[in-house]
Amino acid sequence: MADLNRREWLLLGTATALNILHPAMAAAPMQHPVRLSLNENPFGPSPLAVEAIKADLAGLNRYTGSELDTLTDAIAKHENVGPGHIVLGEILDTLGLYPSASGGAGGEFVYSEPGYTALVDxxxxxxxxxxxxxxxxxxxxxxxxxxxxxxxxTRAVYLVNPHNPSGTVSDATRFIDFVRDLSRRTLVIVDEAYLEFTPDFAQRTVAPLVHEGAQVAVFRTFSKIYGLASLSIGYTLAPTQLAASLKRSGIGAFFGLNRLSLVAARASLNDAGYVASVRDKVAAEREAWHALFRERKVRFSNSVGNFVFFDAGRPQQTIAAALAAQNIVIGRAQPPLDNWVRISIGLPEENAIARKAVAELLPPA
Structure with missing residues (x-):
């Protein structure tokens, strides 16, 4: 591990890093493109999470046990809800499939487009x-x-706030009131994967509506600001009846979750200072992008996430191909906004490379 510098460690990713931590699984270094496509946290996980993973490596021969309850209890305290409201796992697809299957064919699911489609797919x-x-x-x-x-x-309305791909957030009070009112008519599923990139996320989250007993489910993930993308761990806050039904179906059970993800997530919750530092670093890099767009008079969204979204003035595929030729990988196209481009925030040196390349593709001011 000492032979890897910080940038190599981050680019290799957590899964490969774990191989290197285990001497018998060492692998040769690889050349990587500048990958700014998947809205990952380029600064990596909390040091507390890495230490928790290392400490638990000796138990890889054991199935998940008390770690599941330990994380559930920690989330319950963190979110101020009872454990019965919590379902562990990256289950956005399940949150789409389950209500669709439960009521028979023909149910409708309302969502914003373009948008993240894991649930509606x-x-x-x-x-x-x-x-x-x-x-x-x-x-x-x-x-x-x-x-x-x-x-x-309508079986459910699916909202992403901040939205993906635009990164925009709705007015906090208006959004919370809207979700509360709409939940009287149907289930409202709110994906808050990027909300903690906003400094006032505690005032923006609709999680308190779950505590109130509203027909609201809130999805969160440790894959974004917490930097645990390769461990694929998240959770949903849901009405107790929905949470219990999902659990009876085996969702969030110990056999579907691995110990390393659970202990890493638990440790991450203890490192609020690290999360705040990541938020500040991402904000600074995002502003550097926005400054370029303002200078070039390019239309861009008011993104508060760890990515930017802008109108390049020509097809996204053209921009993506030109950047790929320079070993820079960006987000997919977002029809019908065919000229709009989403680029994830990377490390400062990666962002500098990408901004220079993008600046050469934009029309002059």
Whole structure:
């Protein structure tokens, strides 16, 4: 491990890093592109998480045990909800499939488009129908338009806040009131994967609505600001009846979760200072991108996530191909916003390389 510098460690990723931590699994270094496509945390996980993983390596021959309850209890304290509201795992697809299958074919799922589609992609196998609602002119969730699509066929409304790919957040009070009101008509699933990149996330989250007993489910992940993408661990705060039903189906059970992800997530919750430092570093890098867009008079969204989204003035595929030729990988296209480009925040030196390349592709001011 001592032979790896910081940048190599981060680029190798947690899974490869674990191989190197184990002498018998050492691998040769690889050349990597500048990967700014998946909204990962380029600064890596908390040192506390890395230490927790290292300490638990000796137990790899054992199945997951008390670690599951330990993390559940820690999340319950962190979120101020009872353990019965918590389902562990990266289960966005399940949150789409389960209500679609439970009510029979023909249920409708309303979401903003373009958007992250893991949940709505999962409804089709059970006969669910996806109802897309375009973002508003600020590239935010269009709350009135979303509400107008809800009817007696609606099984759930899926919202991402901050949104992906635009990174925009709705006004906090208006959004919380909207979700509370809409939950009286249908299940509202809110994906808050990027919310902790905002300094006032505690005032923006709809998690307290779960505590109130509203028909609201909130998804969170340790893959983003906590830097545990390769360990694939998250959790959902849900009404107790929904949480219990998911658990009876085997979702969040010990056999579907690995010990390393659980202990790393638990340690991450203890390192609020590290999360704050990541938030500040990402904000500084994001502002450097936004400064370029302002200088070039390029339209861009008011992203508060760990990525930027801008109108390149020509097809996204053209920009992506030109950057790929320079070994820079960016996010996928987001139709119908065909000229808009999403680029994840990387390490400062990676961002500098990418900004220089993008600046050469943008029209002059």
């Amino acid at each position: 999962a409804v089709a196998p059970a006969g669910g129908m996806v109802v897309g609602v375009p973002l508003n002119d600020k590239l935010e969730n269009d709350l009135p338009a979303l509400a107008a699509k809800v009817n007696d066929k």
